[in-house]
Amino acid sequence: MTAFATPPISPLRISFDPATATIEPTGPILTRRMSDLEGLFADQTEWRRSASGDDPVVYTVTSSPVPELDRELPQSITTILPGDCGGEFHMTKGHQHPDPQGEIYLGLTGVGGLLLFDGERTEWIDMAPGVIGYIPPHWAHRSVNVGDEPYRFLAVYPGRAGHDYQWVLDHGMGARALRSPNGYELAPYESA
Numbered sequence: 540m541t542a543f544a545t546p547p548i549s550p551l552r553i554s555f556d557p558a559t560a561t562i563e564p565t566g567p568i569l570t571r572r573m574s575d576l577e578g579l580f581a582d583q584t585e586w587r588r589s590a591s592g593d594d595p596v597v598y599t600v601t602s603s604p605v606p607e608l609d610r611e612l613p614q615s616i617t618t619i620l621p622g623d624c625g626g627e628f629h630m631t632k633g634h635q636h637p638d639p640q641g642e643i644y645l646g647l648t649g650v651g652g653l654l655l656f657d658g659e660r661t662e663w664i665d666m667a668p669g670v671i672g673y674i675p676p677h678w679a680h681r682s683v684n685v686g687d688e689p690y691r692f693l694a695v696y697p698g699r700a701g702h703d704y705q706w707v708l709d710h711g712m713g714a715r716a717l718r719s720p721n722g723y724e725l726a727p728y729e730s731a
């Protein structure tokens with residue numbers, strides 16, 4: 540019999556609906572509105588107008604009950620609603636893992652991008668249903684909806700990795716995804 544340093548949670552059967560991002564049994568649900576994304580979009584005038592106006596939901600994160608604890612492997616489904624702010628596509632805040640550990644994203648619905656930045660290099664992975672994006676340790680990551688329907692992905696990550704959002708405010712993400720005649724284009728990062 541293996542001795543555990545801390546009692547693990549019980550094995551779980553978790554069902555989810557990719558079309559609605561519902562998870563059963565469910566855990567915490569996070570909603571990020573435009574007003575929660577201060578300092579992230581390049582067009583601050585448009586951001587302020589939107590955040591102080593209808594303040595739309597930009598994305599939600601629905602988690603399973605697996606806790607963010609060392610040795611556990613939590614999961615969540617993020618839904619980024621379609622739209623843009625001053626031509627810059629709806630996106631997540633982006634974060635770095637304070638405890639550098641890898642993570643995987645699996646595309647579920649819609650089309651999006653996984654933007655990665657290690658402080659020097661920028662990478663972009665086109666995401667779609669059935670695509671796994673691998674995030675290595677030490678790479679900050681942000682997801683972007685570049686389509687016209689909800690972009691959803693499943694994330695699976697080490698429970699002790701943590702989320703450092705300030706890192707992105709301090710360092711940027713190396714590039715921005717802007718609406719273009721062909722869909723999207725990546726533009727060099729300029730601070731907001």
Ligand SMILES: [Fe+2]
Nearest residue numbers: 636642680696
């Ligand atoms: Fe992460």
